[in-house]
Amino acid sequence: MFNHGLVCTDFTDGLDKMIHFVSALGEGGFKEITFLHSVAIWNEGEIPRIDRDKVEEAKKKLSPALNNVPENMKVNIEVLSGNPSDNILATIKKYNIDLVITGSPVSTSLEQIFFGSTTAKLRNKLRIPMMILRPQLMSVYRNDEFALRCRNLNSFWLVPYNHAPHHRYILEKIRGYVEIDKGNTLKECLFLSVIDEVSRSEILTENKVKEAENKLAEIQKSFVSSPINVQTLVKRGNILEETFKIAFAHDVSAIALADNLKEDSIFNRLVQLAVGNNANYLLNCSWFPLIYFPMNKQ
Incomplete structure (x- = not known):
């Protein structure tokens, strides 16, 4: 169903644990998995530049994903600098991704209006499905539970x-x-x-x-x-x-949602907060994994 998955992790969301469960993800239908971590631009000094130490550190953390890869699967590691949303969109294009897997903390619409989040921003830019997993849930799974979850994501x-x-x-x-x-x-x-x-x-x-x-x-x-x-x-x-x-x-295993939100604006978010939006509420508050289908945007 989904062949090319993109796992986006900031190393605090529990999703980096998936590097040890590539074969289980393969049993869940994936033929290729890409792990992505974004490193902030180093702003110390007059000229912003790539923090190469952190890039190398992140690559080392993700490298176990390349061990014991099944013959019928492919694994990629991407560590990019800059805006996480932009990096995710670029990686989707590069590897022909058909499902993005990301984490999102339980939060309120009001918090997203004022502080935003990578997941909230992606929601309005993606043209492919996005699976949202809760860090608090993923982090406490034991290895056998985590493997079972990877096999049954969808x-x-x-x-x-x-x-x-x-x-x-x-x-x-x-x-x-x-x-x-x-x-x-x-x-x-x-x-x-x-x-x-x-x-x-x-x-x-x-x-x-x-x-x-x-x-x-x-x-x-x-x-x-x-x-x-x-x-x-x-x-x-x-x-x-x-x-x-x-x-x-x-x-x-997951709740499937979609909406017809066409642009990411504070006005639209305020309207959703004021009149209520079931998909938005579920995205923010559900402990269940959610798979979000963005309607085709013109």
Whole structure:
């Protein structure tokens, strides 16, 4: 499904541990893995320059990834100076990356507005999926747990779905991946619709539930002959609360999200903070791995 992965690490996010689990990543479907670390430009003195000592130090830290590489895999190490977001975009182009794996601390939208983050910036520049893993979670895995996680990064997706354009976009992406992957990596998908009980009319709520069930039934039917197991579920309540409950109950490997945000501006972020954005909230607060699909940007 994903052949060329890019693991971006700052050595505090727990993702650098993946250098010891290249074979497990290969079992999870990857044929090529690139490890990237960005070193800040050295600003001491009159002329900014590359901090070559830190570059060499980072290369040495990542070098174990080159040991015992399976015959059917390739591993690359990139240590670049400058802006992390720019370095990631350049590396994506260089190695034809189809999935970026990055870490992101649990934070609030307000913190991102004022302080920003590499992940938040990437979210609005990428044209390929990005998997976001929590440092606090990755850092405490024991080796056997970490290997299992690497093998199952993309085995079971929970897909919040209400037939909005960005949800239909994910659906079409999944269809494309299944056609190529044949169920070797992505083995299960659970499409979840949550009906918000804000209406005082029980009849209106019931109609919405029936409509959601019918749409999900059509989706499930379309995957009958596919090699993956597609489940559907309609719940009542708060979409964020129900999404987390279902993720726990069904032992998913990641929550799949998309949105139609077209530009990275403080105005748009403030609008999201003011009116609420479910994808944005999940990106900031979920302890589950998230796979984010940026809609094609013009």
